[in-house]
Amino acid sequence: MSSLIHNMADLRDSVQKQRPLVHNITNYVVMHYTANALLSLGASPVMAHAIEEVEEMTTLAQALVINIGTLSTPWVDAMLLAGRAANRLGKPIVLDPVGAGATQFRTRTALRLLDEVRVSVLRGNASEILALSGEQSQTRGVDSMDSASEAQSVAKRLAQKHGMVVAMTGAIDCVTDGSQTILVSNGHPLMGRITGSGCTASALVGAFCGIESGCLLATAAALVTFGIAGESAALSHPFPGNFSISLIDEIYQTNGQKIIARAKVSTENVAWR
């Protein structure tokens, strides 16, 4: 375990040094916040969605983050174009399937992206992951799942099916490639009272995957970093407005040393722990 956490700590410091450029095709609601979060982390954000330029922008970037939070057809076209470019170039893709399961358009779009693009990391909540698993029936939703372990099993099967890492975030984040799993317990409930905290997690995952090809480790390191920042922000800011701003400050201040001191992770079948 100690080796795993040290790897995460090194990775967080490396993001700061290497300043990966993260190309985001994301939703209108969170663009400003996630751009600031990436800058605070030490990464460089760029937002671009026009079909005329997404391939070229992906060429310049170290990672592509696709988020369907306010999708429309022209944006989906751009997501597919950029995704295929990232695949050709061997660049990691993080997919955030915001609202999959809520509307057919979102579910269909997320499934199409998973089908037509090799996604490196799928980051969603339990409801979204279940909606994309094909294991959801009409009568059995996320609320009916008996336990966290059942949800984690779904995540593992979805990871295996697509050969990707699935990060199912919640009170405990489950990061799995289908065989190895890292559970992250860092974070704070206030993160659920601000808009776009999931989207921000996905953006940070993009930055970490931009400098580390081992997406399981990179994703877990991003979630640990974000979770620790959330814990720190909540210490002195109990209400969501100032909490959300201090969270940006705390991302800026989270370094390898803090990760070693405060990471809360457990693993299943992780060889290099």
Added chain:
Amino acid sequence: MSSLIHNMADLRDSVQKQRPLVHNITNYVVMHYTANALLSLGASPVMAHAIEEVEEMTTLAQALVINIGTLSTPWVDAMLLAGRAANRLGKPIVLDPVGAGATQFRTRTALRLLDEVRVSVLRGNASEILALSGEQSQTRGVDSMDSASEAQSVAKRLAQKHGMVVAMTGAIDCVTDGSQTILVSNGHPLMGRITGSGCTASALVGAFCGIESGCLLATAAALVTFGIAGESAALSHPFPGNFSISLIDEIYQTNGQKIIARAKVSTENVAWR
């Protein structure tokens, strides 16, 4: 009066308990801020504007908020689609006609929405309300209106014409269904120095209407809640940047008890006061 204020107080606490889902088709400028305001209130925001999904999203929501602040033709199409769906389903619609009267496109769009969709609450400033009243001539604008009472008369006639509640906000908010009127004096001038405070008011009205079919009461309760939060935020934050963030904190902390202690309302012809 005491009974009216107690009803408002109960309603504010009920929003927290029932967490209504508010579907927003709103402008790019305020999306992030209004989503955070709704979350702080205890409601659940969703932003979705694609014609492929707006009807389905409205089906899931307890209220629909339409805001024309950065409108374009595809978005207007989505507003009409979602509005008709809300009408079919009997769900309340709040319309914020941002900039009506400033350009013909905005005036025409707002009038078309009023014509083709049964709006529950129209929330705007005096200039916007006047522009939609049909009482504006080339030579007589909002600045020429002699008094607040004249503007309120325009609001009442517009409410009667469309069978809706009109909330004309300003130093004093006038909430009227054409016969009954509630005047709200809560609020603070700094709310006019941050972008989207009107849009945020409309979003909060959506949350209250999502749990209370009496839109006159629901709208007034939302404006009282928002106004009290603004007063609290201004106490310790005299400048607009930190004021806007603390306003989110204060919405979070505004509860029924504070409303009873601090609501400033007066009524005309309100039977259940």
Added chain:
Amino acid sequence: MSSLIHNMADLRDSVQKQRPLVHNITNYVVMHYTANALLSLGASPVMAHAIEEVEEMTTLAQALVINIGTLSTPWVDAMLLAGRAANRLGKPIVLDPVGAGATQFRTRTALRLLDEVRVSVLRGNASEILALSGEQSQTRGVDSMDSASEAQSVAKRLAQKHGMVVAMTGAIDCVTDGSQTILVSNGHPLMGRITGSGCTASALVGAFCGIESGCLLATAAALVTFGIAGESAALSHPFPGNFSISLIDEIYQTNGQKIIARAKVSTENVAWR
């Protein structure tokens, strides 16, 4: 020099008094932040991008700010329409060529705007200015420029070529009309750690140009105002989240008196210094 700084100070106070309406066709990421920055300055922001209304909105405004940060074809069409309207009406246009040089679409769009519209002020960083200068070869980028003075020479030639003011911002801002140049040293490195600080500078330039036809002076005054606000915000807020919010507060508090006390400017060939 004293006369120049007094002119800047007067201009800053005049913005507060005259409250110019600034029409922004800008990117999704910064809309909320720049709207708040303009309000804090004492100006009135409006965001509108639909081809149905941009000409009419420009008619109402005192200045037009065009920013290509998240451009797409329909928005470019609107920028051209609004730009031509501003030219017909003699209203100043500020162009922010975000990401020019990064993708062909951005470079081509910025060049097309410079070609088809008479731009009053081009505000960008050294990389963007160089990309639009036509002096960039395949093998010689911004990083290879030996000195700030070489970059400033490029800015001056570009200003002469298009008969406009070029504001090349960085650690030192160079504002030039090709013959006269004002160098502004106000500002703080944290401004580079928040998203949209360049875009915000451009928006503020729009407000100053809205009340002062001498764009060289107006642009420098805007950059001095913004830089002083950044210095003040950094004094008590060393991290980017709270820094960005306090920057809005400090714009609000920056007045002519502060400019006289703290402006750091030097000039070349400025007659009226």
